[in-house]
Amino acid sequence: MSKHNFEAETGRILELLTHSIYSNKEIFLRELVSNSADAIDKARLKSLTDTTFLWDDTEFKITITSDEKANTITIEDNGIGMSKEELVAHLWTIAKSGTKEFVEKLQKAKEDWEHNLIGQFGVWFYSSFMVADKAEVESKSALDKKAHKWISDWKTGYDVEEIEKENRGTKITLFVNEANKELVKEWKVKELVKKYSNYVWVPIMMKEYDSRTDEEKQKEPKVMWFEQVNETKPIWKKNKSEITKEEYKAFYNTVSNDFNEPLFTMHNNVEWMASYKSILFSPKELNMYQNLSDPNLEYGPKLYVQNVLILENAKELLPVWLRFISWVVETNDLPLNISREMLQDNSTLDKIKKWLTKKVITELWKTLKNNKDDYLKFWENYWKIVKEWIHYEHDLKEQIAWVTLFKWINSSDLTTLEEYLDKTVEKEVEVEKDGKKEIEKSKTIYYIIAKSEAEALASPYLAQFKEKNIDVLMLTDPIDSFLVQGFNEYKWSKLVSITNWDIELEEKTEEEKKQNEEKQKDFKSLFDLTKTTIWEDKIEEVVFNDKLWDALWALKTSASWIDPQMEKMMKAMGQEVPAQKRILELNPKNSLIDAMKKEFDSDIKSEKLSDTMKYAYSQAILLEWWELDNPKEFISLTNKFAWGYLK
Numbered sequence: 003m004s005k006h007n008f009e010a011e012t013g014r015i016l017e018l019l020t021h022s023i024y025s026n027k028e029i030f031l032r033e034l035v036s037n038s039a040d041a042i043d044k045a046r047l048k049s050l051t052d053t054t055f056l057w058d059d060t061e062f063k064i065t066i067t068s069d070e071k072a073n074t075i076t077i078e079d080n081g082i083g084m085s086k087e088e089l090v091a092h093l094w095t096i097a098k099s100g101t102k103e104f105v106e107k108l109q110k111a112k113e114d115w116e117h118n119l120i121g122q123f124g125v126w127f128y129s130s131f132m133v134a135d136k137a138e139v140e141s142k143s144a145l146d147k148k149a150h151k152w153i154s155d156w157k158t159g160y161d162v163e164e165i166e167k168e169n170r171g172t173k174i175t176l177f178v179n180e181a182n183k184e185l186v187k188e189w190k191v192k193e194l195v196k197k198y199s200n201y202v203w204v205p206i207m208m209k210e211y212d213s214r215t216d217e218e219k220q221k222e223p224k225v226m227w228f229e230q231v232n233e234t235k236p237i238w239k240k241n242k243s244e245i246t247k248e249e250y251k252a253f254y255n256t257v258s259n260d261f262n263e264p265l266f267t268m269h270n271n272v273e274w275m276a277s278y279k280s281i282l283f284s285p286k287e288l289n290m291y292q293n294l295s296d297p298n299l300e301y302g303p304k305l306y307v308q309n310v311l312i313l314e315n316a317k318e319l320l321p322v323w324l325r326f327i328s329w330v331v332e333t334n335d336l337p338l339n340i341s342r343e344m345l346q347d348n349s350t351l352d353k354i355k356k357w358l359t360k361k362v363i364t365e366l367w368k369t370l371k372n373n374k375d376d377y378l379k380f381w382e383n384y385w386k387i388v389k390e391w392i393h394y395e396h397d398l399k400e401q402i403a404w405v406t407l408f409k410w411i412n413s414s415d416l417t418t419l420e421e422y423l424d425k426t427v428e429k430e431v432e433v434e435k436d437g438k439k440e441i442e443k444s445k446t447i448y449y450i451i452a453k454s455e456a457e458a459l460a461s462p463y464l465a466q467f468k469e470k471n472i473d474v475l476m477l478t479d480p481i482d483s484f485l486v487q488g489f490n491e492y493k494w495s496k497l498v499s500i501t502n503w504d505i506e507l508e509e510k511t512e513e514e515k516k517q518n519e520e521k522q523k524d525f526k527s528l529f530d531l532t533k534t535t536i537w538e539d540k541i542e543e544v545v546f547n548d549k550l551w552d553a554l555w556a557l558k559t560s561a562s563w564i565d566p567q568m569e570k571m572m573k574a575m576g577q578e579v580p581a582q583k584r585i586l587e588l589n590p591k592n593s594l595i596d597a598m599k600k601e602f603d604s605d606i607k608s609e610k611l612s613d614t615m616k617y618a619y620s621q622a623i624l625l626e627w628w629e630l631d632n633p634k635e636f637i638s639l640t641n642k643f644a645w646g647y648l649k
Contacts, residue, residue, distance in 0.1 A: 139172065263286060463550070557623070
C-alpha cells in the first residue's frame with residue numbers, strides 16, 4: 003500500500019469544489035453515474051476496433067446498491083476501468099496540484115462555461131465530498147491485468163493498494179455521513195436515479211424494492227432480483243413517426259399531473275448553429291399544482307446535457323411570460339458540469355431560447371387558427387400571463403400580437419388585432435414625405451383605456467364610433483395600459499385613443515366648418531369665462547364637440563399628453579406624473595349650452611352660470627371615473643339643482 007499526503011492548499015480547494023461548484027448535494031449520484039456511463043462508452047468505442055476487447059462481458063450496465071446498516075452507496079460499472087496511474091491522475095488531481103495556481107485555474111474554469119470541469123479536473127468525483135466521510139474506488143483497466151483500490155477520508159491524504167478483481171470496470175463505495183443518511187434509503191436512491199439519470203443510455207440496475215418490514219424479511223428471506231430502473235431512450239429522442247398522439251398525452255399526463263389534453267405538443271429536433279431536442283407542452287386548463295402568480299416560482303423546462311438532468315427548471319430557456327410551458331430540452335452543446343451561474347448570458351442558450359420562443363408563438367397561432375374553442379379556453383386561464391409580453395418583448399411584439407386576444411365595444415367575442423383590421427375600411431390620409439404631400443391609404447385601431455367594461459361603455463366619446471359602426475378596442479386591465487406605450491402601431495396601423503381631441507371620423511363640409519367656426523366665435527367669451535371659473539391650471543382650451551351623445555361636456559387629452567386612464571394607472575403604481583391640462587369639450591346639441599349662453603349674455607357674474615359650469619365639469623370628471631377634488635361642493639350643487647327641479 004502506498005500513502006499520499008495532501009498539500010497545504012488542498013483544504014481550500016475542497017471547499018471551493020464542494021461549496022462553489024456544487025450547490026445541490028443530490029447531484030453526487032448523477033455525477034458518478036455520468037462518469038460510469040462515460041467509462042462504458044469508452045469501452046464500447048474500443049470494442050469497435052478490437053473484437054476481443056470485451057471478452058465475454060458484453061452486456062454493458064451500471065449497478066447501484068445501498069446498505070442502510072453500513073450507511074453506504076455503491077456504484078459499479080463494467081466500463082474501460084482505470085490503472086493505478088489513472089486512478090491517481092483522474093481521482094486526485096488536486097493531490098498532485100494542490101497549489102495556488104490550481105485554485106486560480108479552477109476558479110477560472112468555474113467562471114468560464116466553455117470549460118468542461120469534469121473532463122479537465124475530474125470534478126465529478128468531488129461532489130461525493132458533500133455526502134460522504136470516506137470513499138473507496140476499486141478499478142481494473144481493460145488494458146491492465148492488475149487491479150487497485152483507492153481510499154480517502156478527504157482529510158490528510160489517500161492510499162492506493164493492489165487488490166484482486168476479476169472483471170474490468172470501476173466500483174465506487176461511498177461511506178455516507180450521518181447528516182445525509184436519508185440518501186442511503188433504497189427508495190431515495192431510485193428517486194435520484196429517476197430524477198437525474200433516467201435517460202442515461204446505459205441500463206442502470208438496482209434490486210427490486212422490498213416493502214416488507216425487517217421482521218418479515220427475517221422470517222422469510224428471499225432473493226431480490228436486480229431490475230432496470232431507467233428508461234435509456236427518452237421519448238424526445240424518438241422520431242415523431244414512432245410516437246402516437248396517445249403516447250404524447252400519456253407522457254404529458256405523467257410529467258404534469260394534468261390529466262386533460264394539452265393545448266399543443268411541440269416536438270423538435272434541431273441541428274443548426276445550436277443543436278437541441280425538445281418536447282414542450284402547453285396546458286389548456288389551470289394546473290392546481292402550480293401557482294403561476296407566485297413571484298418565487300421556479301419555472302422553465304428541464305435541461306438535459308448528454309442524457310443527464312442538469313437543471314430541474316431552466317428559466318434561461320424561455321421568457322417569463324411563457325412560464326406555463328414545460329417539459330424538456332436536451333442539448334449536447336454545453337459541458338456536462340455547467341452551473342446555473344455559467345448559464346447566465348450563455349450564447350448557446352440564448353439561441354435556443356429565441357428559437358423556442360418563436361416556435362411556441364407559432365404553435366399558439368396555429369391553435370388559434372385551427373381550434374379556436376380550445377384556444378379560448380386556454381386564454382380564459384392564462385391571458386394575464388401571456389399579456390406580460392408587453393413588458394418583456396421588443397423584437398417579437400407583432401408576432402405575439404397574433405396570439406393576443408382583445409375585447410371590443412361592438413362584439414362579445416374576443417378577437418385579435420389582425421381580425422379587427424380585416425373588418426376595417428382603409429382611409430385616405432395626407433402625409434408629408436421628403437417635403438412633398440402625398441395621399442396614403444391606412445387603417446386605424448381605435449382604443450379606449452378604462453378600469454372596466456362599464457366605464458368604457460359609459461364614455462361619451464363612443465358616440466361617433468357607434469354611429470359609424472366602428473369597433474373600439476377596450477383596454478380594461480392594468481397591464482393593457484402599457485400596451486400603447488411600447489406598441490403604438492401594428493402592421494403600419496396606428497393605435498389611437500378615442501379621447502384624443504383631434505379625431506374626426508368624417509370630414510366636415512365647408513358649410514359645416516364655417517358654421518362651427520362662427521358658433522365657436524360667438525361662444526368665445528363664454529368659453530373664456532368657463533376656463534377661468536373652473537381653474538386655468540386644469541383647462542387648456544374650451545371647444546365644441548357635436549359627437550357627445552346627450553352629455554353636456556367631456557374632457558379630452560391632447561395627442562402629445564398621457565391618456566387620462568394611463569395617468570391613473572401610473573399614479574396607482576406610485577409613479578410621478580407631471581400635471582397636465584385637459585381640453586374641455588361642450589356639446590352644442592345640448593340645449594343647456596344655449597341656456598348658459600343666454601344667462602351669460604344677461605349677467606356675466608351670474609351665480610347660476612358659475613354653479614352650472616362647476617356642476618357640469620364635475621359630471622365630466624365622473625364620466626371618466628376620476629375622483630372629485632371637492633365632493634362636498636358637488637353634493638351641494640346637486641342638492642341646489644334638485645331643489646330647483648322639484649320646486
